[in-house]
């Protein structure tokens with residue numbers, strides 16, 4: 001799987017932001033201004049083909065919890081949309097706040113959501129390993145899905161029920177047969193896309209972001225279980241709850257956000 005072995009500094013909740021980032025011209029996350037986005041009629045529908053049998057485990061890496069997939073073959077893939085190549089799913093994870101007023105990394109006209117899902121894929125047409133792709137400007141594609149508080153999300157509940165087993169940093173639990181397409185909104189044809197970066201170290205400018213316009217609904221109680229996770233490992237005497245694990249927003253600089261819809 002692809003998850004980073006980068007150790008984030010123990011600065012809680014945000015690691016110490018490096019002053020200079022490689023390039024620094026296409027950093028993420030950003031605010032998506034609807035009126036400044038440009039409709040691109042050549043953007044195609046997104047095509048996701050996820051095989052639940054490639055789902056392997058959940059890992060608390062001390063920053064978020066990652067659901068990791070076997071990415072040694074092209075069994076769970078993404079193509080279409082703004083992408084020229086085929087990308088392989090390696091993991092998905094979330095960012096959330098300490099309450100329902102904030103938590104997402106991206107915003108839409110400055111609107112904050114309580115949480116945001118990221119499905120991380122790497123370009124398996126051009127590279128043979130995630131670790132290679134993460135250093136290339138066309139190496140990764142991340143689908144972002146906003147989460148808002150509403151009705152309980154039945155598909156998410158299987159994941160929520162597994163979280164107590166990975167409460168502490170560095171804990172891992174087997175997690176199988178999970179189809180992440182259940183976490184996508186029913187309309188995946190309306191999205192924004194822009195050239196950006198990872199929002200965690202190494203912050204490399206390798207990501208084509210695809211942000212869904214339609215949020216998914218999750219219940220207050222489901223989000224509360226996210227907040228029961230800990231940044232800290234079982235040995236540490238002071239336990240810190242895993243909340244506000246989002247990066248500060250970055251300047252758009254010389255970029256345009258395209259929309260697949262008018």
Ligand SMILES: CC#CCNS(=O)(=O)c1cc(S(N)(=O)=O)ccc1C(=O)O
Nearest residue numbers: 002003004118120134142197198199200
């Ligand atoms: C080398 C390397 C690396 C980064 N790994 S990741 O792309 O899976 C990732 C991506 C993102 S995000 N927010 O940029 O999609 C967050 C967290 C992670 C992670 O491993 O923890």
Ligand SMILES: [Zn+2]
Nearest residue numbers: 093095118199
């Ligand atoms: Zn993320």
